[in-house]
Amino acid sequence: RRSQNAAIVIRSLGVTRRELIEGLLEGKGLNVETLEKLNRIAPTREEKIQILAFEGDVGRLADAESFLYHLLKAVPSAFNRINAMLFRFTYGSEINQLKDSLKTLDSACNELRSSRVFTKLLEAILKAGNRLNAGTARGDAQAFNLTALLKLSDYKSSDGKTTLLHFVVHEVVRNEGRRCVMIRNNSLARSNSQRSSGLNPEPNDPKSKEEQEREFLKLGLPIVGGLSSELQNVKKVAAIDYDIISSSSSSMTGRISETRQLVLKCGADGAGEFIKEMKEFMGGAEDEMKEVKEEHIKVMEFVKQTTQYYQGGAFEDKQPLQLFVIVNNFVGMVDQACIDIARSLQQRKANTNGGGGGSSASPSLLPTPDVLRTRVTFPRLPDNFRNWKGMIRF
Numbered sequence: 545r546r547s548q549n550a551a552i553v554i555r556s557l558g559v560t561r562r563e564l565i566e567g568l569l570e571g572k573g574l575n576v577e578t579l580e581k582l583n584r585i586a587p588t589r590e591e592k593i594q595i596l597a598f599e600g601d602v603g604r605l606a607d608a609e610s611f612l613y614h615l616l617k618a619v620p621s622a623f624n625r626i627n628a629m630l631f632r633f634t635y636g637s638e639i640n641q642l643k644d645s646l647k648t649l650d651s652a653c654n655e656l657r658s659s660r661v662f663t664k665l666l667e668a669i670l671k672a673g674n675r676l677n678a679g680t681a682r683g684d685a686q687a688f689n690l691t692a693l694l695k696l697s698d699y700k701s702s703d704g705k706t707t708l709l710h711f712v713v714h715e716v717v718r719n720e721g722r723r724c725v726m727i728r729n730n731s732l733a734r735s736n737s738q739r740s741s742g743l744n745p746e747p748n749d750p751k752s753k754e755e756q757e758r759e760f761l762k763l764g765l766p767i768v769g770g771l772s773s774e775l776q777n778v779k780k781v782a783a784i785d786y787d788i789i790s791s792s793s794s795s796m797t798g799r800i801s802e803t804r805q806l807v808l809k810c811g812a813d814g815a816g817e818f819i820k821e822m823k824e825f826m827g828g829a830e831d832e833m834k835e836v837k838e839e840h841i842k843v844m845e846f847v848k849q850t851t852q853y854y855q856g857g858a859f860e861d862k863q864p865l866q867l868f869v870i871v872n873n874f875v876g877m878v879d880q881a882c883i884d885i886a887r888s889l890q891q892r893k894a895n896t897n898g899g900g901g902g903s904s905a906s907p908s909l910l911p912t913p914d915v916l917r918t919r920v921t922f923p924r925l926p927d928n929f930r931n932w933k934g935m936i937r938f
Contacts (some may be wrong), residue, residue, distance in 0.1 A: 547606050547607075547608045548608075549585075550611075551607040551611075553581050553582075553584060553585050554608060555607075557578055561611065561614060561615065564615065565619055568622050568625045568626070568629075568818065569818055570818060571625070571629065571817055571820070571821030571822055572817070576633045579626050579629055583623070583626055585608070585612075586623040586626070587616075587623070591612075592623075595609065595612050596613075596617070596620070598613060602614075621806065621809065621810060624806050625806070625810070625818060627802075628803045628807075628822060631803060632822075632825050635825075635829060638796060639796065639829075639833070639836065642793060642796070643836060645784060646789075646836070646843045648777050648780045648781055649777075649784075649844075649846075649847055651777040652775075652777040652778045652780070652868055653843075653846045653850040655774065655776075656775070656778060656850055656867075656868075656871065657850060657853065659771070659774055659775060661716070661720070661767060661768055661770075661774065662771060662774075664719070664720070665712065665768075665771075668712045668715055669692075669693070669696065669712050672708060672711065672712055690854070690867070690870055691870065693870060693871070693873075694873055694877070696712065697709040710881050713768060713878055714881075716768055717761055717764035717765055717768045717882065717885060718757070718760045719764070720764035720767040720768055721760030721763035721764030721765075722764070724764070724767075725756075725760065725763065758889060758892075758893070762889065765885065765889075768882055769886075771875055771878055771879075772875050772876070775872070775875055778871055778872055778875070779872050781868040781872075782865070782869045782871075782872035782873075784865060786864055786865050789840075793836070793840055797833060797837070800826065800830055803822060803825075804830075807819055807823060807826065810822075844864065847864055847865070850867065851866075851867045854867060855867065
């Protein structure tokens with residue numbers, strides 16, 4: 545069965561035995577498809593020994609065995625060369641993929657450490673937790689459990705109409721919108737003062753308090769809702785399997801070493817340009833791989849520092865990218881909360897304009913912040929919210 549399958553592959557090669565032998569001796573002239581097909585019919589070590597030891601009538605051999613006999617007699621290291629040439633073909637895409645992954649990791653760390661909105665959300669969560677646990681030993685926390693980010697939607701208000709996640713996101717959205725208004729007003733004040741020193745740019749805000757609150761939310765939603773765009777590389781890292789990065793780096797290093805050993809042993813196979821071709825490739829590959837390994841160490845140290853920055857010293861070698869997975873899931877929750885708040889805002893506007901016949905709001909949607917401060921209450925948070933393993937600190 546194996547011999548029949550090999551014969552089918554051999555007939556599909558599209559090159560003669562002579563062209564194949566020349567290509568292996570010269571180290572060039574064979575395309576990646578041909579090399580991949582040949583690699584699939586590589587004999588085992590025992591099969592190779594049996595083929596090379598055969599002393600009978602070659603004409604009586606099956607097609608596949610005859611092909612392998614002539615190939616290995618002409619080039620004993622044929623399949624080692626095939627592997628080396630195939631590696632040369634795939635090296636560029638593999639090393640670039642590894643570089644891209646490391647670059648993404650580095651960018652994700654920078655995004656997390658420079659995101660003002662993400663920091664504001666964390667500060668708001670800590671503040672909310674301390675306010676809810678005021679008067680207890682847990683009421684003056686300086687950090688909270690990292691995994692608590694994913695449980696914020698589980699903590700509901702006493703009346704069950706909203707969640708701690710929506711409460712926190714609503715507050716940050718409002719504050720960001722208020723900040724936009726203040727910046728705008730300050731800019732207008734400076735502009736108007738330059739035109740006329742006697743002009744009062746904002747004698748009285750003509751908007752009602754409810755209109756102001758709606759404006760704050762309207763301006764703040766794109767800012768907080770844009771967090772997922774701001775943390776694009778965090779999302780990419782969350783989908784990365786670090787074991788693949790690590791194994792890819794080790795595998796490429798090993799294959800470069802194997803190719804180097806092959807080059808040293810190929811002199812016994814006869815004349816040809818294979819050694820020259822491979823030496824040119826190896827020189828650049830070894831230097832590049834050395835740089836990538838150094839970058840790998842540097843980036844993973846940055847990942848460790850970033851994780852420790854947010855988790856208060858906790859770093860698990862078995863799950864080095866856990867922080868990015870948790871943050872990405874949390875950002876997805878924030879996105880949904882922003883969608884809910886925007887929907888609630890639109891519904892309140894429709895009701896104000898006389899369109900109150902629509903469907904009732906989702907119980908997770910929030911009223912205005914003033915109502916929140918006076919009416920919405922939450923039960924005290926459980927101890928595991930402040931578990932010291934995996935803390936987000938400030």
